[in-house]
Every structure is written in C-alpha cells, then in structure tokens.
Amino acid sequence: MNSEGDLVHGRWLDAVGRDGVQQAVGLLDALSEAHTIRRLELPVHTMLPVVLRQLLLPVMIDALGLPRTRQEWGERFHRGRFSEDERDRLAHYLGPRYGDRFRLFDPQRPFAQVAGLEALNGETKTAAQLVPSVASGNNVPLFSALSEADELLLMPGEAALWLLHVHCWDTASIKTGAVGDPQAKNGKTTGNPTGPLGQLGVVVPTGETLYETLLLNTPIWADGLEPQDRPQWAWDERPAGLGCMPAAQPVWSERSATGLLDLLTFQARRIRLIACETEQGTRVHRAIVSAGDRLAQTPETEPHTAWQHTAKPKKGQPHRRPRRHTSGRAAWQGLGTLLAMTLPVESDGPYTSLLLRQIADLQRGGVLSGRYRLGVETSGLEYGTQSAVVENAIGDDLPLPLRALLAQxxxxxxxxxxxxxxxxxxxxxxxxxxxxxxxxxxxxxxxxxxxxxxxxxxxxxxxxxxxxxxxxxxxxxxxxxxxxxxxxxxxxxxxxxxxxxxxxxxxxxxxxxxxxxxxxxxxxxxxxxxxxxxxxxxxxxxxxxxxxxxxxxxxxxxxxxxx
Incomplete structure (x- = not known):
C-alpha cells in the first residue's frame, strides 16, 4: 500500500489464487478478479466476516444492487465472474464516485475513522488496542509477545484490517471520552456493548472462489435495498429524519440499522489511527478508540448468524435471538443448528441462518446443484469479565453436503x-x-x-x-x-x-x-x-x-x- 493508504489500488489484501499462488491485491482488484481468487489469506479466523461485511459485500451490493429473484442470482452465480459492465460499474464506484473515501490517512475523511478525533484527556494509546491478541489495558493475553509498554508498528494494510475488526468485534470495556461527544463523562464512556459481531455466532458460507463466496453471502430481496440505506462511507447521503449520527464525527447514538448496507458497515466505534514515518515507510503506532453507534437490536435480516427461537419469550424479549458458538466445540458438533431449516414455532430450538436457508431454497429451485462443494466458516469471540476482555477466539471451517439443507x-x-x-x-x-x-x-x-x-x-x-x-x-x-x-x-x-x-x-x-x-x-x-x-x-x-x-x-x- 502506498503512503496515502489507498485501499482501492494499494496492494494490502493477501489473496491466494486458484493456482495456489499468493499475491497482494487492492480492493478493486479483489472484486474485479474475484473469480481468480480461491480465498483471502487473513491474520485470524474472525477477519473473514469483517472484510466481507465492512468492504467487499457492501461495495458490490451498492454498486450492482441485490438480486431480486432466484433466477437473477443464478445468472450471476453461473457466469462465474463479474461481467464487463459490472466491472465498469465497480470501477466507477471505487473511482469517481467514492474512491476518495477509501483512503486510510486522508486528512478530511479517513476511511472508517473520525478526522481529528481527540481524547478529552489529550492522550492517545498504542496501536495494540486494535489487536485482541496483544496486551493492552485490561486485555492481557497469556501468550502475548508484547506488553502495553512496547510499541506496536502496524503497516497500513494491517492497520486497515484491525481497524475494521474493532468496529465488528471490539470488547465492551470503558472507552476513551472524545472531544465533542456530549455523552462522555469524566473523560470516558461506559456501558458500551461489544461490536455487533461479538454478539453473534458468525456463520459464513463459502464457495470455490471469492466470487462464489460473495454471491453465497448476498441475500435475494424481491424489493431490493431500502431507498434510504447507505453504507458508512456515504453516511452524508442518509435522510436526516432517520436519526443517524454522522459516522465521521464524535457524536453517536443507540439506534436500529436502517438497512442491509448500514448493518454490514455499522460503525460501532469512533476511531482515529495515528501514523508515523519510519525507515520502512508509513506505520500506525498510536490510536484513539471512542464510543460509537450502538445497535439497538440484531435484526432478523442479519445474514450471518443462526438463531435461538423461543416460543414463549419473556416480556419485552424477541422470539428469536442470535445463537452463539460454544467454546471448545468443533463446527461439526453444531450441525444440528446449521441444518435446522424449520422454525420450531411451537417449541424452543435452533433455526439456521438466513443465507443457509436461501442456499437450500436455491438448490430446491434447481439453481444450485446438490453436488456443489459448499463450505461453511464459523467464527466468534468469547469475552470475559463483563465482556471487557477477550478470553478465547472460536474459528472453524467444514465442508457441508448441500443436499442436507433440504427437507426435514x-x-x-x-x-x-x-x-x-x-x-x-x-x-x-x-x-x-x-x-x-x-x-x-x-x-x-x-x-x-x-x-x-x-x-x-x-x-x-x-x-x-x-x-x-x-x-x-x-x-x-x-x-x-x-x-x-x-x-x-x-x-x-x-x-x-x-x-x-x-x-x-x-x-x-x-x-x-x-x-x-x-x-x-x-x-x-x-x-x-x-x-x-x-x-x-x-x-x-x-x-x-x-x-x-x-x-x-x-x-x-x-x-x-x-x-
């Protein structure tokens, strides 16, 4: 990645091609050449849903729209790659339309950050607070190679990944009070929930190429996207009446997601990366992580979780709540949940994810072959002490016979x-x-x-x-x-x-x-x-x-x- 941290063209994502060769690509190439990429090589298991949700899927969906029928989805899938017209639309989206909003160190509008964010106490913290496996504050992993006193230097590409990881998986610990945040008290913000993915047992269907994985993670909605739904980099295009606070300012609110794009790119923290120049180039060495938007409730349109259905919930609680993974259990031990295709209306029980139900419907409709080599990746974090520290990371992947997703x-x-x-x-x-x-x-x-x-x-x-x-x-x-x-x-x-x-x-x-x-x-x-x-x-x-x-x-x- 160049010194400006250009996520669109800088080579910062490690991709393994279908020939097994690994190379670095930027956001545009990762999408345009998705049919040539077998998988992304990411630092931890919890990073795949982060990259899919915060970058690849919302860009693709916003630029090309959601498929509205099984037939439209099938045409895209069986083509096996983006058409020339779709590639042009992606290039326009990441170029003249929004390309300048994907720069990590832009002084006016840094990607997924708040420009000029300052702590009320005027202090910054090491970049270690972005990485759960490195000691920082109360989060002290047993086998961390660094202590909080050590300086962690992140390359721009690494910093971009961990920045998005914080938005999805951050702990519920006390956050630094930010200048301009009216809800900060005594230099801090309390009562923070974990990042949105930290409240789920994440389930990601995977294909044989990145292109197939993108389509398998794309919902089919007959009415398309909500008109007011915008991703975080286009927050200024959201109607004022929605009550969404500007994602590029210190203020935040507790609210519901306004649509799929908002849900995928939800800004659960207000963050500023602080870079320095070294002999090796630009490195991120300090950061400010403050309170961000709080998701009032996980909507049933959430595509990446299985559910626990309760026939008679307590007053004020929903019938369906996200089902978390169990620490210490392999993904195949939870097949009963992954294959729970029928909603247990009269009793309590699991109900599989929206995307796996959609894949079953696609097979039932003849769009997907029963012999398709479907995979599933599961991930989650186990928190401890009021969810303020990370105790364990959960991650697994397994092949899944597609025909097992059919009738009960x-x-x-x-x-x-x-x-x-x-x-x-x-x-x-x-x-x-x-x-x-x-x-x-x-x-x-x-x-x-x-x-x-x-x-x-x-x-x-x-x-x-x-x-x-x-x-x-x-x-x-x-x-x-x-x-x-x-x-x-x-x-x-x-x-x-x-x-x-x-x-x-x-x-x-x-x-x-x-x-x-x-x-x-x-x-x-x-x-x-x-x-x-x-x-x-x-x-x-x-x-x-x-x-x-x-x-x-x-x-x-x-x-x-x-x-």
Missing part, C-alpha cells in the same frame, strides 16, 4: 445428525467410564467445569474422520441408500476404534485397587464400583449407540460358531 426428513440430513449424536453419546459414555474408574479407585468424579476429560480427546481424535465423511457425502445422490448405509457403518467403525483406544488408556491408568473397587452409600442405597463392572457398563452402552457395528460383530460371531 431428508435421508442425508438424518445420517449426518445421527453421526454427530453418536459421537456425542460415546463421548459422554467415556466420561462416565472415567468417573466410575475414579470412584472404584477411591476418588471422586471430575467436577463438570474442571479437569481434562477423555471426551475432549476422543472428539478431537474424530475430527479428521468427520471432515472426510462430510466431504465424501457432498457427492452422494439422495436416493443412494446403500452408499449412505456403508458410510454410516464405516463411521461407526472409526468411532468404535477411537472409543476403544481411549477406554484402554483409561483402564491402563487406573490403579490396582480399582479392580477390587469399593462400595459407596447414598441414602438408603449402596453402589458398588469396580473397574471390571465399569468397563462392562461402558461396553453395553457402546453397543446400544453403535448398533451397526454391534450387529456386524454379532453376525461374525454366529458365522464363526457355525463354522
């Missing part, structure tokens, strides 16, 4: 959900075995929130197997019941072997006194715990879960007896 009674869907459920049941059975062995040895079961559990090791060991299963099932025909049955048997065999390994490890670690065991009284009842009995209970439980393997073993036993 679809065979492929049932196969996948059964496989996930089997893994979960076996994991719990292993934890039960571990607790019984601990009791037999004279100890107590592990507390629910402490200790290393065999279930975690078991599920981690199954991860690669599940991903191979998902990738293989993407090409299975819906009526190929025999192949599905063979796939389930192969899955159960892998689960059985993984469970056997873990059980043998637990039994080997049990002390000799576990063989004799002990008797535990609980009220009027007595319970006998011995290692042999614990293993027997576990084997019985395993056979009831992995029924195909059990039947296969039984059949082989009968054949051997007959011989």
């Amino acid at each position: 009674d679809d065979g492929l869907r049932e196969v996948l959900l059964e496989c996930v459920d089997q893994a979960d049941q076996v994991a719990r059975a292993l934890d039960g075995l571990n607790n019984d062995l601990r009791r037999a040895a004279g100890g107590d079961p592990l507390p629910r929130d402490k200790g290393s559990r065999p279930s975690a090791r078991f599920l981690h060991g199954l991860d690669a197997t599940m991903r191979r299963l998902l990738a293989g099932l993407r090409t299975v025909d819906e009526d190929d019941e025999e192949l599905l049955e063979r796939a389930q048997l192969a899955w159960e065999q892998c689960v059985q072997m993984a469970a056997d390994r873990e059980a043998e490890s637990l039994l080997a670690a049990a002390p000799p006194r576990a063989v004799v065991g002990r008797t535990v009284k609980s009220g009027d009842k007595e319970f006998v715990y011995r290692s042999g009995k614990a293993v027997g209970v576990f084997r019985t439980r395993l056979a009831s879960i992995l029924t195909r393997v059990a039947e296969e073993r039984s059949a082989k036993g009968e054949e051997a007896a007959a011989a």
Whole structure:
C-alpha cells in the first residue's frame, strides 16, 4: 500500500489464487478478479466476516444492487465472474464516485475513522488496542509477545484490517471520552456493548472462489435495498429524519440499522489511527478508540448468524435471538443448528441462518446443484469479565453436503445428525467410564467445569474422520441408500476404534485397587464400583449407540460358531 493508504489500488489484501499462488491485491482488484481468487489469506479466523461485511459485500451490493429473484442470482452465480459492465460499474464506484473515501490517512475523511478525533484527556494509546491478541489495558493475553509498554508498528494494510475488526468485534470495556461527544463523562464512556459481531455466532458460507463466496453471502430481496440505506462511507447521503449520527464525527447514538448496507458497515466505534514515518515507510503506532453507534437490536435480516427461537419469550424479549458458538466445540458438533431449516414455532430450538436457508431454497429451485462443494466458516469471540476482555477466539471451517439443507426428513440430513449424536453419546459414555474408574479407585468424579476429560480427546481424535465423511457425502445422490448405509457403518467403525483406544488408556491408568473397587452409600442405597463392572457398563452402552457395528460383530460371531 502506498503512503496515502489507498485501499482501492494499494496492494494490502493477501489473496491466494486458484493456482495456489499468493499475491497482494487492492480492493478493486479483489472484486474485479474475484473469480481468480480461491480465498483471502487473513491474520485470524474472525477477519473473514469483517472484510466481507465492512468492504467487499457492501461495495458490490451498492454498486450492482441485490438480486431480486432466484433466477437473477443464478445468472450471476453461473457466469462465474463479474461481467464487463459490472466491472465498469465497480470501477466507477471505487473511482469517481467514492474512491476518495477509501483512503486510510486522508486528512478530511479517513476511511472508517473520525478526522481529528481527540481524547478529552489529550492522550492517545498504542496501536495494540486494535489487536485482541496483544496486551493492552485490561486485555492481557497469556501468550502475548508484547506488553502495553512496547510499541506496536502496524503497516497500513494491517492497520486497515484491525481497524475494521474493532468496529465488528471490539470488547465492551470503558472507552476513551472524545472531544465533542456530549455523552462522555469524566473523560470516558461506559456501558458500551461489544461490536455487533461479538454478539453473534458468525456463520459464513463459502464457495470455490471469492466470487462464489460473495454471491453465497448476498441475500435475494424481491424489493431490493431500502431507498434510504447507505453504507458508512456515504453516511452524508442518509435522510436526516432517520436519526443517524454522522459516522465521521464524535457524536453517536443507540439506534436500529436502517438497512442491509448500514448493518454490514455499522460503525460501532469512533476511531482515529495515528501514523508515523519510519525507515520502512508509513506505520500506525498510536490510536484513539471512542464510543460509537450502538445497535439497538440484531435484526432478523442479519445474514450471518443462526438463531435461538423461543416460543414463549419473556416480556419485552424477541422470539428469536442470535445463537452463539460454544467454546471448545468443533463446527461439526453444531450441525444440528446449521441444518435446522424449520422454525420450531411451537417449541424452543435452533433455526439456521438466513443465507443457509436461501442456499437450500436455491438448490430446491434447481439453481444450485446438490453436488456443489459448499463450505461453511464459523467464527466468534468469547469475552470475559463483563465482556471487557477477550478470553478465547472460536474459528472453524467444514465442508457441508448441500443436499442436507433440504427437507426435514431428508435421508442425508438424518445420517449426518445421527453421526454427530453418536459421537456425542460415546463421548459422554467415556466420561462416565472415567468417573466410575475414579470412584472404584477411591476418588471422586471430575467436577463438570474442571479437569481434562477423555471426551475432549476422543472428539478431537474424530475430527479428521468427520471432515472426510462430510466431504465424501457432498457427492452422494439422495436416493443412494446403500452408499449412505456403508458410510454410516464405516463411521461407526472409526468411532468404535477411537472409543476403544481411549477406554484402554483409561483402564491402563487406573490403579490396582480399582479392580477390587469399593462400595459407596447414598441414602438408603449402596453402589458398588469396580473397574471390571465399569468397563462392562461402558461396553453395553457402546453397543446400544453403535448398533451397526454391534450387529456386524454379532453376525461374525454366529458365522464363526457355525463354522
């Protein structure tokens, strides 16, 4: 990127081409040549939705408009690239129309910032406050290579990415009071929520090229965009009656999003990057992060989250709220949520994202092939201490068989959900075995929130197997019941072997006194715990879960007896 921080033409986004070659591109090239790009190489998993929402999607949608029918979406998708007319419109949008608004260090209108923003105390902070993995203030990661006293120098491209990351994922900590902000008190602003994405379990469908990923993340709206809906760089074009505060000024408000473009580019903070010149070029070394707009409520038009539906919510609460990811769980363990295509009107339960429902509709309408190689990336942040610090980052990606997004009674869907459920049941059975062995040895079961559990090791060991299963099932025909049955048997065999390994490890670690065991009284009842009995209970439980393997073993036993 050049010294002016030109996001349109400066080479600041690392892109991996379809040939595997990595090169740096600017915003215009990333869009115009999206069909040649396999993926963007970004510093952290939580950055993909940031770049999509704050830059690529709103530029594309505002310049070209939303598709209004499945057929229009399909024509764009199957073309596989932007047409010459669309490329010209993108170039005009990022050139004569708004090109000057994508400059990181513009003195009058710096991109996604407030020009001349000043703290009430006159101080600035290190650029580390932009990066969650670097120590800053109360946010002190355990393995941070830098302390708050160290100076962090960000290249312009890096600074641009972390600037947008703050707008999406920032913590809810106290923010610096800004000069000109009437709501700042005693030099600070309290009560800040996290960034909008910090309140979601983000789900991003992905394709085989960046172009396909952009289309898969583009909603189909029959009426198109709202007339008053504008992205953050065109805030001055919003009608005054909407009550939106200028994004380029210190003032802010709590409000609803005025439309899709506003939602995607929501300015949750007021920020100013401060650059210096070094021997290596322009670097961002200081920053001011102040309170920004607060999203009153996540709208149901939010495309990048699954939902938790509550049939009878408490007074004043909506029926649907964003569903967050669970820390420590792989994305495939949440397939029940990703594949929840039907709204549970009469009961509580999950409901998948708007975009995955749209993709299912596109397949149902014949626009997308059932063999399309769909992927899903999930991301989220886990906050701690009143959401003022980042405790953990959640990120995963997995192949997803497209046919599994169809009818609720679809065979492929049932196969996948059964496989996930089997893994979960076996994991719990292993934890039960571990607790019984601990009791037999004279100890107590592990507390629910402490200790290393065999279930975690078991599920981690199954991860690669599940991903191979998902990738293989993407090409299975819906009526190929025999192949599905063979796939389930192969899955159960892998689960059985993984469970056997873990059980043998637990039994080997049990002390000799576990063989004799002990008797535990609980009220009027007595319970006998011995290692042999614990293993027997576990084997019985395993056979009831992995029924195909059990039947296969039984059949082989009968054949051997007959011989």
